[in-house]
Amino acid sequence: MLQRPSSDLLQVVPLTAIVGELTLCGNAFKRQLALGHSAYNLINPELGFIGFVGLHYALPDGQSGRFFWMFMQPDPEDVSHPQHWLHTASQQEKLDHVLKTTAKLPPKFREVFELTPVHGVREESHVWRDLELESLPAGRVVLLGDAAHAMTPSRGEGAFHAFIDAMKLTTTLGELKVNAKVNDIVAVEAAVAGYNEEMLKRGLIAVRASRSSYQEAKKRAETRQHFTTGMRALAPSPVALELKA
Numbered sequence: 001m002l003q004r005p006s007s008d009l010l011q012v013v014p015l016t017a018i019v020g021e022l023t024l025c026g027n028a029f030k031r032q033l034a035l036g037h038s039a040y041n042l043i044n045p046e047l048g049f050i051g052f053v054g055l056h057y058a059l060p061d062g063q064s065g066r067f068f069w070m071f072m073q074p075d076p077e078d079v080s081h082p083q084h085w086l087h088t089a090s091q092q093e094k095l096d097h098v099l100k101t102t103a104k105l106p107p108k109f110r111e112v113f114e115l116t117p118v119h120g121v122r123e124e125s126h127v128w129r130d131l132e133l134e135s136l137p138a139g140r141v142v143l144l145g146d147a148a149h150a151m152t153p154s155r156g157e158g159a160f161h162a163f164i165d166a167m168k169l170t171t172t173l174g175e176l177k178v179n180a181k182v183n184d185i186v187a188v189e190a191a192v193a194g195y196n197e198e199m200l201k202r203g204l205i206a207v208r209a210s211r212s213s214y215q216e217a218k219k220r221a222e223t224r225q226h227f228t229t230g231m232r233a234l235a236p237s238p239v240a241l242e243l244k245a
Contacts, residue, residue: 002136012080013128013152013211018071018094020116021056025064032067032112033239041156042109043213049073049101050154050213053112063241069112070126071098072154080127091121128152130207133200138193144169149203154213157206165199 002009024032032053042051050072058065079086089097095118102113131150136143145162172195181187209216 002133009133010129010131010150012078013130014075014077014079015050015072015128015152016075016079016084016086017126017128018086018098019068019122019126020071020095020098020113020120021066021068021122022112022116022120023059023064023066024112024115025059025061028111028115029064030239030241031108032065034236035108037239041154042105043154044105047101047104051102052153067112069116070153071101071113072128072152073101079125084125087125091118091123095121130211132204132207134204136196136200138189138196142169142192142195144199148199149207151203151207151210152213153210155206155210157210161203161206164202168199169195 032055036053037055039052039054042049042053044051051069052072053067053069056066056068077084081087086094095113095116098113102110129150130152131146131148133148136148144165146158148165149161151158172191176182176188176191179187181191
């Protein structure tokens, strides 16, 4: 479509990323659900890392679940280089690094890392890449989501923008049908060009905001502002693993 390989388009994001997985049950399971019923972010500029913890799935017994976490740190080195420490470190070395960095967190936030077994740390390295496109041809192929604006998960906006893309594209195609323009190639190209322009502009802003989220979090921490504007605290909700009749 663009006549260029993905290696020319995708940019390596300067973040080291370590991924871990573990199964939690009983009270440990409840404590993680209390922090976030499906997932939560840990963004700590003072300690120099970004963390994401998510419930992958609950197990059939209703008393346990499979969790995963991703630990990320800004890194000025080329994290995609084969000799970067991330690619040469053992599972134990990766886990030790995470535990050392998170040691000053409150116990409730350290727990998911401390309970992770060494074999739960993924051996393969994860290199984040994002995508900035300033223009697209208005042709028979239309892009949306990560195909048009891949971004890091730091702000949790990737799927959000994919949904927006889908809704806007659906509206665009629907209007062509309503106006009986589906067979008018000039009208179709103009409609797709309009969709591309809005989608790429919005996506570009999101990609760059996601890439700079750590720096933004650091600025907000200095002024005691929440990382994401517009959010409000919810009242505590007890976690019940058993339903009473």
